[in-house]
Amino acid sequence: MRIGVVTFPGSLDDSSALRAIRIAGGTPVPLFHASDDLKEVEAVVLPGGFSYGDYLRCGAISRFAPIMSSIIIAAEHGFPVLGICNGFQILCESHLLPGALTRNQGLHFVCTDQALTVENNSTLWTAGYTKGQRLVIPIKNGEGSFQASAETLAELESEGRVVLRYADKNPNGSKNDIAGITNARGNVVGVMPHPEQAIESLTGPSEDGLTFFTSVLHSLVGR
Amino acid sequence: MALDTVAIASQSPEAAQPWRELGLKEDEYARIKEILGRRPTASELAMYSVMWSEHCSYKSSKVHLKQFGEKAPHSDALLVGIGENAGVVDIGQGYAVTFKIESHNHPSFVEPYQGAATGVGGIVRDILTMGARPIAIMDPLRFGLADAADTRRVLPGIVAGVGGYGNCLGLPNIGGEIVFDETYAGNPLVNALCVGVMRHEDIKLATAHGTGNLVVLFGAKTGGDGIGGVSVLASETFATGKAAKRPSVQVGDPFAEKVLIECSLEIFAEDLVIGIQDLGGAGLSCATSELASAGSGGMSIQLEKVPLRDPSLSPEEILMSESQERMCAIIEPSKLARFMKICKKWDVTATVIGEVTEGKHLEITFNGELIVDVPPRTVAHDGPVYNRPIAKPAYLESLTPTSLPALDSAATIKSELLALISSPNIADKSWVTDQYDRYVQGNSVLAQPEDSGMVRIDEQTHLGVAISTDANARWSYLDPYNGAKLALLESCRNIATTGAKPLAVTNCLNFGSPEDPGVMWQFSETVRGLADICLEMGLPVTGGNVSFYNQTGSVAILPTPVIGVLGVIQDVRTRTKMGIPAAGLQLIQLGNTSDNFSGSEWAHLHGQLGDHAPTPDIAMETRLVQLLLEAQPLFESAHDLSDGGLAAALTETTLRNNIGATVGLPGELIPGGVAAALFAETPGRVLVSVAPANVAALEALATKFEISCHTLGSSGGDALVINDASITLTELRAAHTETFPRLFG
Numbered sequence: 001m002r003i004g005v006v007t008f009p010g011s012l013d014d015s016s017a018l019r020a021i022r023i024a025g026g027t028p029v030p031l032f033h034a035s036d037d038l039k040e041v042e043a044v045v046l047p048g049g050f051s052y053g054d055y056l057r058c059g060a061i062s063r064f065a066p067i068m069s070s071i072i073i074a075a076e077h078g079f080p081v082l083g084i085c086n087g088f089q090i091l092c093e094s095h096l097l098p099g100a101l102t103r104n105q106g107l108h109f110v111c112t113d114q115a116l117t118v119e120n121n122s123t124l125w126t127a128g129y130t131k132g133q134r135l136v137i138p139i140k141n142g143e144g145s146f147q148a149s150a151e152t153l154a155e156l157e158s159e160g161r162v163v164l165r166y167a168d169k170n171p172n173g174s175k176n177d178i179a180g181i182t183n184a185r186g187n188v189v190g191v192m193p194h195p196e197q198a199i200e201s202l203t204g205p206s207e208d209g210l211t212f213f214t215s216v217l218h219s220l221v222g223r
Numbered sequence: 224m225a226l227d228t229v230a231i232a233s234q235s236p237e238a239a240q241p242w243r244e245l246g247l248k249e250d251e252y253a254r255i256k257e258i259l260g261r262r263p264t265a266s267e268l269a270m271y272s273v274m275w276s277e278h279c280s281y282k283s284s285k286v287h288l289k290q291f292g293e294k295a296p297h298s299d300a301l302l303v304g305i306g307e308n309a310g311v312v313d314i315g316q317g318y319a320v321t322f323k324i325e326s327h328n329h330p331s332f333v334e335p336y337q338g339a340a341t342g343v344g345g346i347v348r349d350i351l352t353m354g355a356r357p358i359a360i361m362d363p364l365r366f367g368l369a370d371a372a373d374t375r376r377v378l379p380g381i382v383a384g385v386g387g388y389g390n391c392l393g394l395p396n397i398g399g400e401i402v403f404d405e406t407y408a409g410n411p412l413v414n415a416l417c418v419g420v421m422r423h424e425d426i427k428l429a430t431a432h433g434t435g436n437l438v439v440l441f442g443a444k445t446g447g448d449g450i451g452g453v454s455v456l457a458s459e460t461f462a463t464g465k466a467a468k469r470p471s472v473q474v475g476d477p478f479a480e481k482v483l484i485e486c487s488l489e490i491f492a493e494d495l496v497i498g499i500q501d502l503g504g505a506g507l508s509c510a511t512s513e514l515a516s517a518g519s520g521g522m523s524i525q526l527e528k529v530p531l532r533d534p535s536l537s538p539e540e541i542l543m544s545e546s547q548e549r550m551c552a553i554i555e556p557s558k559l560a561r562f563m564k565i566c567k568k569w570d571v572t573a574t575v576i577g578e579v580t581e582g583k584h585l586e587i588t589f590n591g592e593l594i595v596d597v598p599p600r601t602v603a604h605d606g607p608v609y610n611r612p613i614a615k616p617a618y619l620e621s622l623t624p625t626s627l628p629a630l631d632s633a634a635t636i637k638s639e640l641l642a643l644i645s646s647p648n649i650a651d652k653s654w655v656t657d658q659y660d661r662y663v664q665g666n667s668v669l670a671q672p673e674d675s676g677m678v679r680i681d682e683q684t685h686l687g688v689a690i691s692t693d694a695n696a697r698w699s700y701l702d703p704y705n706g707a708k709l710a711l712l713e714s715c716r717n718i719a720t721t722g723a724k725p726l727a728v729t730n731c732l733n734f735g736s737p738e739d740p741g742v743m744w745q746f747s748e749t750v751r752g753l754a755d756i757c758l759e760m761g762l763p764v765t766g767g768n769v770s771f772y773n774q775t776g777s778v779a780i781l782p783t784p785v786i787g788v789l790g791v792i793q794d795v796r797t798r799t800k801m802g803i804p805a806a807g808l809q810l811i812q813l814g815n816t817s818d819n820f821s822g823s824e825w826a827h828l829h830g831q832l833g834d835h836a837p838t839p840d841i842a843m844e845t846r847l848v849q850l851l852l853e854a855q856p857l858f859e860s861a862h863d864l865s866d867g868g869l870a871a872a873l874t875e876t877t878l879r880n881n882i883g884a885t886v887g888l889p890g891e892l893i894p895g896g897v898a899a900a901l902f903a904e905t906p907g908r909v910l911v912s913v914a915p916a917n918v919a920a921l922e923a924l925a926t927k928f929e930i931s932c933h934t935l936g937s938s939g940g941d942a943l944v945i946n947d948a949s950i951t952l953t954e955l956r957a958a959h960t961e962t963f964p965r966l967f968g
Binding site: 015 | 383391570656
């Protein structure tokens with residue numbers, strides 16, 4: 001099962017996402033921003049990092065990469081897309097997901113082992129979790145505060161589209177403690193925590209992130 | 224101003240030149256004229272002034288540093304030694320690791336964010352230049368008193384700069400130090416360490432050879448930032464009443480550097496370069512003269528081809544600019560097209576600015592006019608060498624022994640311990656380290672506050688490296704010879720505590736003004752101590768950095784040799800962490816405590832320094848390292864006893880996993896009593912936790928290596944209990960963690 005990971009200029013967690021796919025049992029496929037060729041992958045991960053240095057709004061330039069035009073079209077037809085951190089920001093800039101990620105409330109970059117609860121286990125990327133499951137996954141970002149209009153928030157909540165919520169402590173001022181959301185169809189998911197950094201207990205705080213990658217593999221096999 | 228050419232310089236020998244403003248001394252200017260047989264052109268003067276600065280030429284330290292060569296131990300591990308951008312060591316399985324530590328002290332005082340950011344950027348390029356992929360960074364930082372107003376200006380900016388640049392590069396920040404002492408007020412120390420990995424066959428060197436080969440400048444465009452950074456900024460003390468030095472600080476663009484890293488690694492993978500050098504201190508002056516002098520000597524450069532951010536720059540300014548994120552490569556003409564294609568893929572500007580020539584001179588033209596014509600060695604390597612006066616400082620004659628309170632009740636044990644662990648030097652540093660990404664790249668096995676940072680090198684074989692940086696500047700102040708040795712021993716102990724074997728050493732020697740004979744004595748003693756211990760321990764020094772002039776007025780910083788040790792671990796899965804992992808374990812102290820509080824944090828807390836540093840016991844420390852490595856499978860946790868002694872170690876090891884401990888310290892049996900047991904910083908000690916079933920095995924090994932082994936108590940509960948003093952973990956955590964947010968949050 002081929003899953004792609006896009007490298008934008010300034011992507012940082014692309015190698016970790018490729019490793020996570022491999023450990024989950026998939027075939028990782030590196031994709032480059034400057035080509036619109038999805039190389040027959042069956043799902044794609046937009047990894048964390050500082051694409052284009054985040055000198056403009058995070059994700060605002062990457063959203064216009066040639067690969068994104070292919071991804072946006074595919075996503076509208078149910079193609080699975082996971083955006084992690086900078087990838088989540090790119091998905092918001094692409095309008096595949098609503099809302100925006102703004103500067104953390106404390107104004108600092110925050111790297112910490114974050115407790116989370118799974119709110120929605122019906123997306124392609126979270127199907128392997130149980131609802132209400134508690135996870136510990138690193139967050140590491142400077143602009144992770146999820147903001148949206150009251151109307152959008154109400155819609156996300158009423159439709160059950162909040163995927164992950166911060167537990168114990170909201171690290172950045174995100175509305176409704178939101179750490180991750182999905183589109184209505186459940187194929188596009190954006191999360192601020194880094195599941196690809198919680199794959200092995202040797203190098204991460206847990207192995208709680210692996211299920212994101214096994215979930216999508218199982219979902220694809222089941223199709 | 225008219226262009227000052229070689230022809231004009233030859234015809235106007237008496238023209239006045241601003242050598243003094245550029246930081247040169249009168250005899251140095253005379254020496255340049257003697258080398259050239261005429262006065263230098265304005266551009267030549269610019270080049271000599273930056274390359275002959277203290278920062279680049281090591282003119283005050285050279286006579287001492289040569290001991291590292293003279294006393295170098297035989298080492299099969301050393302692949303590239305001192306003199307290149309960074310040393311390279313063999314860690315087995317075909318992997319080579321390069322690591323180095325550098326200072327960016329002066330720029331970080333003037334402009335904390337950019338100074339610290341470009342400090343990270345510079346050391347990362349040094350590692351990249353060797354052909355290696357950078358895999359981790361560490362930042363030992365030192366500041367004035369934590370509650371001083373200027374510390375509140377400098378610290379948040381420096382931390383944000385280290386994080387802002389390093390996080391954006393995708394390099395995990397896995398360790399370092401944060402230390403406060405009033406002598407660093409006005410002279411904060413920002414040292415940055417980077418480690419990189421490559422295959423043996425991929426090592427690259429800074430050399431230009433092969434007539435007709437091209438000199439290519441790639442990366443960011445050249446701007447007016449950082450002009451004179453190494454000379455007017457890093458090689459002078461700060462004084463009031465002078466012009467602002469902010470324009471001498473470089474401005475960093477981490478995104479440009481990240482792209483430059485990926486572009487360079489792709490270029491290396493296709494073996495497209497003959498030699499490569501990064502542009503850091505002294506910019507193009509340094510890169511061209513060093514590349515040429517490491518090759519056959521001849522090089523011609525057309526300076527007008529250098530892409531500029533600011534078209535108004537003069538040739539001298541272009542030569543001196545320290546604009547960041549630039550590299551200079553020597554490539555064969557047949558490989559240019561492929562080189563340019565990779566640069567285009569990553570949107571990196573690349574320009575051919577010259578070529579390697581047959582002659583022995585570095586010739587630089589500007590729009591066809593010859594403005595530099597020098598033997599490159601005279602710029603890069605034949606700078607002045609000073610044997611500066613040395614005198615043992617008078618303060619050493621007036622030191623007084625410590626006189627500290629007795630810990631005669633549970634109440635004093637508790638109050639002294641809480642005061643110590645909440646003091647800024649011992650308090651929890653996560654307010655700082657949580658601003659650094661420690662996870663990126665997915666190979667960080669250990670990161671701060673663990674004893675050493677550890678990174679996995681190979682996912683299949685589980686090979687890894689560990690790194691630790693250490694200094695105890697107060698011991699160095701009391702006894703610089705032994706202070707340097709103690710710093711190295713502590714660093715080795717930190718490596719072995721996590722399960723890795725010490726392999727090689729780097730250093731960053733931060734001192735006051737070399738023109739002060741007392742400072743020079745501290746420096747010479749430090750180098751002598753370090754060279755001696757490296758020889759005794761059989762550890763090669765792979766490179767280092769000297770930072771002088773960390774001095775405001777007549778007050779020099781404490782002599783601060785920061786020692787970095789690299790270790791190798793065959794299987795990272797076996798590493799030992801510092802936190803006690805479970806209840807019911809036996810807590811054992813390896814090594815003996817002695818009754819000396821000099822230089823300790825507890826004495827510092829009571830406003831005392833003391834009169835003598837501990838005497839290093841190298842034979843014992845070597846056996847301790849052997850014991851740590853052999854007994855490693857028996858340890859459930861291990862933590863070096865250093866700053867803050869056993870009190871700090873118990874705090875850190877219990878709070879890590881929120882598991883309490885009960886220990887009994889028989890004051891009557893320990894020299895110095897409970898106070899020494901808790902607060903002395905006697906070197907050569909490690910706190911370990913061991914399953915009860917393994918205690919006998921550990922004791923047997925300790926006997927074999929002649930290391931004493933003291934059972935202190937056991938783990939469990941929700942308090943730290945020391946004799947009859949009980950502190951709940953909640954109380955302990957509040958004291959330990961609230962200091963930094965209160966001061967800086």
